[in-house]
Amino acid sequence: MRVLWVELRDFRNHAQTRLEAVPEGLVVAVGPNGEGKSNLLEGIAYLFLVASPRTSTSEPLVRRGAEAAYARGEIEAAAGRVLVEIEIPARGASRVQVNRSPVRRKRDLRRQVRAVFFGPDDLDVVRGDPAQRRRFLDEAVTSLWPLKESAVTAYDKALRQRNRLLKDWDGRGTPAGLEVWDEELVRTGSLLTALRADAVSRVAPAAEQEFRRLSGYGLECEYRPSVAGEDLAGAFRARLAERRADELARRTSLVGPHRDDLALAVRELGARAFASHGEAWGAALCLRLGLAEAIRAELGERPVLVLDDPFSALDPRRQAEVARGLSGRGQVVVSVADEAHVPEHADAVWDVSAGRVTVRARTDGRRASGVESGVEQGRTPGEA
Amino acid sequence: MYEGPIQDLIDELSRLPGIGPKSAQRLAFHLVKAPAEEAKRLAEAILQAKERIFFCKECGNVAEGDLCRICRDESRDRTVLCVVEEPKDAATIERAGVVRGRYHVLGGAISPLDGIGPDDLRVQELLERVEREGVSEVIIATNPNLEGNATAMYVAALLKPVGVKVTRLASGLPVGGDLEYADEVTLSQALEGRREM
Numbered sequence: 001m002r003v004l005w006v007e008l009r010d011f012r013n014h015a016q017t018r019l020e021a022v023p024e025g026l027v028v029a030v031g032p033n034g035e036g037k038s039n040l041l042e043g044i045a046y047l048f049l050v051a052s053p054r055t056s057t058s059e060p061l062v063r064r065g066a067e068a069a070y071a072r073g074e075i076e077a078a079a080g081r082v083l084v085e086i087e088i089p090a091r092g093a094s095r096v097q098v099n100r101s102p103v104r105r106k107r108d109l110r111r112q113v114r115a116v117f118f119g120p121d122d123l124d125v126v127r128g129d130p131a132q133r134r135r136f137l138d139e140a141v142t143s144l145w146p147l148k149e150s151a152v153t154a155y156d157k158a159l160r161q162r163n164r165l166l167k168d169w170d171g172r173g174t175p176a177g178l179e180v181w182d183e184e185l186v187r188t189g190s191l192l193t194a195l196r197a198d199a200v201s202r203v204a205p206a207a208e209q210e211f212r213r214l215s216g217y218g219l220e221c222e223y224r225p226s227v228a229g230e231d232l233a234g235a236f237r238a239r240l241a242e243r244r245a246d247e248l249a250r251r252t253s254l255v256g257p258h259r260d261d262l263a264l265a266v267r268e269l270g271a272r273a274f275a276s277h278g279e280a281w282g283a284a285l286c287l288r289l290g291l292a293e294a295i296r297a298e299l300g301e302r303p304v305l306v307l308d309d310p311f312s313a314l315d316p317r318r319q320a321e322v323a324r325g326l327s328g329r330g331q332v333v334v335s336v337a338d339e340a341h342v343p344e345h346a347d348a349v350w351d352v353s354a355g356r357v358t359v360r361a362r363t364d365g366r367r368a369s370g371v372e373s374g375v376e377q378g379r380t381p382g383e384a
Numbered sequence: 385m386y387e388g389p390i391q392d393l394i395d396e397l398s399r400l401p402g403i404g405p406k407s408a409q410r411l412a413f414h415l416v417k418a419p420a421e422e423a424k425r426l427a428e429a430i431l432q433a434k435e436r437i438f439f440c441k442e443c444g445n446v447a448e449g450d451l452c453r454i455c456r457d458e459s460r461d462r463t464v465l466c467v468v469e470e471p472k473d474a475a476t477i478e479r480a481g482v483v484r485g486r487y488h489v490l491g492g493a494i495s496p497l498d499g500i501g502p503d504d505l506r507v508q509e510l511l512e513r514v515e516r517e518g519v520s521e522v523i524i525a526t527n528p529n530l531e532g533n534a535t536a537m538y539v540a541a542l543l544k545p546v547g548v549k550v551t552r553l554a555s556g557l558p559v560g561g562d563l564e565y566a567d568e569v570t571l572s573q574a575l576e577g578r579r580e581m
Contacts, residue, residue, distance in 0.1 A: 107567075147568040154569075157530050165496035176501045177494050180537040184530060 001114060001304050002331045003044060004081070006073035010066035011046075011088075012039035013355035022333075025347035026326050029335040029357070036355040037335035038119070041308045044333055047073045047084045048115035048304065050096055050106045062090040075113045078301045082112050110146035114295055114303035118288040118310060125287060126264055126280040133262040137223075140199040140291050141192075144298055151195055155188040159258055166251045174248070182240055189256040190232040193225050196260065202297065207283075207290025211266075214282050214321050218267035221287070226259035281313035285322070292329070302330030310334060311341045390416060442513070444489035444506045446471045454478070454486055461485040463520040467510065467539060469493050469527060477525060485523075488513065493531040494538060502538055510539065514548055521549040528555045 007018040013036045029037045038054070042061075045053050052061060062069045069088040074081055085097040096103050103109055124132040142149045162181040169175040200223040211219035229235030239255045240247075247254050264283055265273055274280040285307075295303045305326075311319045323343040326332045335352075336342060342349060349360040385391065390412060398408035415423050439445070440452035447453070454460060454474075464485025468474050474487040490505040514522060522543055526532035540550045556574030557566055566574070 145568075150567060150569050154530060161496050161530065161534070165501075168496060168499070176503060177534070177538050179541065180494065180534040181496075183537055184534050188530075 001078075001301055002076045003047070003304055003333070004074040004076050006044055006047065007071070008040065008043040009070040009072075010063040011043045011069040011071055012036065012061060012063060014039055014043065014357075015063060015355060017043075017355070017357050019350065019357060019359065022331070023347045024331050026343060026345065027331070027333045027348045027350065028342050028346045029333065029350045029352050030339060030342050031337070031352035033337055035352050036357075037337070037352045038308050039355070040350070040352060040357065041117075041119075041306050041333060041335050043071050044073070044304075045115055045117040045306045046071045046086065046088075047075065048110070048113050049117070050086060050094060050109055053117040053119055054121065058088045058092075058094065059090045061088050075304075077113060079112070082109075084109065084113070107142075107146045107149050110142070110149075114143060114299065114301075115306055116143065116288050116292040116295065116303050117306045117308070118285055119308040120312075122284040122288065123281060123313075126274060126284045130259075130261040133264070134258070134260055136287065137196045137199060137260065137262060140203050140294070141195045143291065143303075144199055144202065144295055145195070148195055151188070151191050155185075155192045155257060158184040158188045159253055159256065162253050166247060166253065169248075169251065182237070185253065185256055186233050186236045186240070189227070190236055192257045193227060193232055193236075193260070196257065197223050197225065199294070200262065202294035203287065203290045205290075206293035206297075207286045210286035210289045210293075210325070211283060213325060214286060214318055215266070215279070219283055219286065220263060220265045220267050221290075222263045224261045224263050226256055278314050278318065282318060285310055289325075296330075305329060305332040307332065307334045309337065311336055311338075440489075443474075443487045444471075444491055444509070445474050445487055462517060464523065465510075465514065465519050465521070466523045466525050468525050469532065469535070473525065473527075483523070485521075490526070490535065490539075493526055493535040495531045505535070507539060507542065511542060511546070514543065514546055519548055521551060524550065524552045528553070 002024050003022045005018070005020045005022060007016075008014040009016050011017075017036075017040065029040055031037050042052055042054055046061075052058075055061070058069075067090065070086065071088065072083075072085045074083045076082075083097075083099050085100075087095045089095075096106070096109060098109050098112070125136045138152045142152060158181065162178075162185055165175045165178060165181055200221070204221040204223075207221050208219045211217075227236045227239055236255065243254045266275070266279055266283070274283065288307075289305075292303050292305055307326075310322060314322060319341065323341075323345075326334065326343065327345055351358045351360060386394065393412045393415065394405070394408045397403055397411050398405050400408075403411070415426070436448060438447050438449065440447040440455055441450050442455040443452060445452040445454065447455075461484045464483070465488050466474070466477060466483045466485055467488045467490060468477065469490055469492055471489055474489055477483050477487075488506070488510050490507065490510070492500050492505055494500060494502055494505065510522075513519065522539075524536045524539055526535045526539075536552055540552070543550050554577050556570065556577055557563070563571075
């Protein structure tokens with residue numbers, strides 16, 4: 001899969017950025033902090049996800065003074081070209097058109113185009129609380145199988161209903177109708193547990209392999225579900241029965257996928273938690289690379305990789321290892337703050353400055369090193 | 385934003401379900417500009433509805449007297465009851481003309497998030513009706529969403545000891561639809577409910 005061209009208008013600090021003929025292979029956006037590299041990558045990811053991987057509200061996406069941000073682009077997939085046009089108003093829902101017709105549900109787009117995004121916030125998947133890892137698990141499920149998104153939302157709804165019932169209970173007898181919410185929790189929860197287990201069984205081996213290549217030693221990546229067993233629904237009911245008294249005392253649901261975790265540890269002399277910042281960073285990155293590989297295996301086509309500042313926390317040896325590993329993965333868009341981190345074998349380099357992007361010219365099939373020799377593209381007339 | 389009566393009208397209209405501030409404003413100005421007759425008719429219709437419409441003592445549907453039109457109709461099959469959430473659901477099924485029995489309107493679905501428990505619905509009335517009227521089949525036609533399913537399960541469990549046949553509307557592919565656009569949950573339900581040919 002590949003982005004052919006992309007255009008951002010009033011998107012964060014990009015007043016108008018248009019990039020034509022984005023090549024297959026490694027594309028590197030380079031520039032100092034705060035110039036708009038991450039915003040550019042966010043805009044590209046938005047075309048695939050119809051959501052920002054960095055924020056859940058759309059207001060920060062709209063350039064100050066503008067009413068709405070626009071992201072447009074064309075993606076080439078095995079099944080054909082997909083023209084995506086999104087209008088993001090500061091308030092209210094985004095409007096999405098795919099091949100010039102409006103789509104009703106985000107998953108109608110997400111099943112046609114796939115991208116995997118890595119950003120500095122991903123460190124929380126490794127270092128943060130279990131909720132961050134559950135979010136990663138659900139992202140893995142929905143990016144592997146976009147149509148299964150409803151399994152995630154259904155469980156969430158059932159859980160909220162059941163928790164409210166327990167919370168509002170007056171303390172006499174048992175909460176009215178608790179049995180039916182038990183059943184809804186079991187039904188939706190068993191499905192979600194099975195999907196998460198399936199996703200991890202595909203992502204973990206690939207992530208472990210990536211980590212070994214990067215570090216020379218292994219990564220333990222294991223799904224720790226709240227409920228397990230051959231007969232998931234049966235096991236779920238049994239656990240609920242066991243914890244019934246506790247649940248009534250604490251007035252909240254104590255059994256189910258909302259208590260899952262993903263165990264992550266390095267396997268150097270037995271499993272231990274992450275010793276260094278670099279190790280944790282590497283693990284977070286490798287989880288995303290593993291997810292991309294799992295999507296490739298499932299779809300038969302590589303997703304576009306969008307990696308926001310993947311090198312910063314790594315030592316030079318690992319930086320070189322990651323950079324080397326980024327070729328032969330289909331289209332990979334990477335941002336780096338330091339010119340020294342631009343890999344030699346990059347297929348395109350974008351210089352990002354104050355929300356504007358300049359494409360460097362290439363000489364002899366390799367990119368030129370000097371900014372002066374760059375040919376300007378993607379610049380708004382009159383804005384330079 | 386505006387002064388006096390026009391703002392009052394906008395405020396009142398925007399309280400209605402599905403009406404946002406902009407729609408309320410449009411409706412308000414439409415009414416103000418419309419002939420006095422038209423506005424009077426609307427006001428009168430609202431007042432009449434509040435004064436003259438009651439809920440059927442039997443089924444909970446909207447009625448003009450003690451009983452609704454369907455419960456008064458002697459030709460309806462008295463052994464079949466179709467359980468729905470809201471009067472509008474009964475009207476939808478009635479338009480299709482597929483149920484020959486009568487209805488029982490619960491008045492909503494169980495939803496703790498909205499503060500609605502089984503005791504807030506006309507469940508006890510349903511139980512009494514089934515026992516009193518010799519009903520042989522209860523068709524549960526609550527919405528095919530989480531709350532509708534939970535309500536169906538609750539009602540079914542309650543009716544089981546009575547010994548009445550309890551059925552639930554099937555979920556699956558819409559007629560005239562396209563397989564390609566069905567989501568996976570719907571498809572898997574359709575597959576579960578497949579029939580031999």
